Amino acid sequence: xxxxxxxxxxxxxxxxxxxxxxxxxxxxxxxxxxxxxxxxxxxxxxxxxxxxxxxxxxxxxxxxxxxxxxxxxxxxxxxxxxxxxxxxxxxxxxxxxxxxxxxxxxxxxxxxxxxxxxxxxxxx
Amino acid sequence: xxxxxxxxxxxxxxxxxxxxxxxxxxxxxxxxxxxxxxxxxxxxxxxxxxxxxxxxxxxxxxxxxxxxxxxxxxxxxxxxxxxxxxxxxxxxxxxxxxxxxxxxxxx
Numbered sequence: 001x002x003x004x005x006x007x008x009x010x011x012x013x014x015x016x017x018x019x020x021x022x023x024x025x026x027x028x029x030x031x032x033x034x035x036x037x038x039x040x041x042x043x044x045x046x047x048x049x050x051x052x053x054x055x056x057x058x059x060x061x062x063x064x065x066x067x068x069x070x071x072x073x074x075x076x077x078x079x080x081x082x083x084x085x086x087x088x089x090x091x092x093x094x095x096x097x098x099x100x101x102x103x104x105x106x107x108x109x110x111x112x113x114x115x116x117x118x119x120x121x122x123x124x
Numbered sequence: 125x126x127x128x129x130x131x132x133x134x135x136x137x138x139x140x141x142x143x144x145x146x147x148x149x150x151x152x153x154x155x156x157x158x159x160x161x162x163x164x165x166x167x168x169x170x171x172x173x174x175x176x177x178x179x180x181x182x183x184x185x186x187x188x189x190x191x192x193x194x195x196x197x198x199x200x201x202x203x204x205x206x207x208x209x210x211x212x213x214x215x216x217x218x219x220x221x222x223x224x225x226x227x228x229x230x231x
Binding site for chain 2: 046111113116
C-alpha cells in the first residue's frame with residue numbers, strides 16, 4: 001500500500017524559513033515524480049512544485065518561484081520542500097502527492113495518492 | 125497559465141439524482157484532465173485521470189468525458205458518501221492548475 005506521511009509543519013513568522021518533509025513507502029520512490037500541493041484555509045487547491053524521480057527536473061508555481069525549493073533523497077524515500085521568505089499568503093495545509101511514473105525528464109501528472117497534509121501557518 | 129473554470133459552484137441535490145459538473149479550460153489541454161473528490165478534513169482523492177479513466181477503486185457511477193477545452197464529471201446516481209467538493213486539474217502545461225471547485229451538497 002502506498003503511504004505518504006508529511007511532517008514539519010509549524011507556526012513561522014513572516015520572512016522566516018521552514019522545511020517540510022514527506023516520507024514515502026509502498027512503491028519504488030525513485031521511479032515516480034512527486035509534487036507539493038497546498039490548500040489555504042477554506043480555499044481551493046493550488047499546485048506548488050513538482051520533481052522528477054531522479055530529482056534532475058523541477059517545476060514551480062510562479063507564486064513560490066525563487067522562494068521555495070523542492071528536493072528528494074531517494075536513499076531515504078523522502079521528499080522535501082524548503083520554504084524561505086515566508087509570507088502570510090503561504091499559510092496552508094501542504095500535501096505531498098505521488099505523480100505518475102517518471103524516472104527522468106519533465107512529467108506533468110495527476111496526483112494519486114495524497115498524504116494527510118501538514119499545516120504551515122505564517123503569522124507574527 | 126491555463127485557467128480552469130468549474131460550474132456550477134454549488135449543486136444542491138438529493139441521493140439518487142444524476143450529477144453533472146463542468147470544467148472549461150482557457151486553452152486546449154488535450155485529454156490531460158483529472159478529477160478529484162475532497163471531503164471535509166480529508167485529503168483529495170483522485171477519481172478520474174486523463175479525462176475518462178477511472179482511478180483504482182473508484183466506483184463505476186463516476187465517469188468523465190471531454191477533450192480539448194470542455195470536460196464533464198458525471199455521477200450517475202448520487203450516494204450519501206458522494207457529498208463533497210470536486211476539483212478538476214490539468215497536466216497539459218506547466219504550471220499545473222486546478223479549477224475552483226464544485227460543492228455537491230444535500231438539498
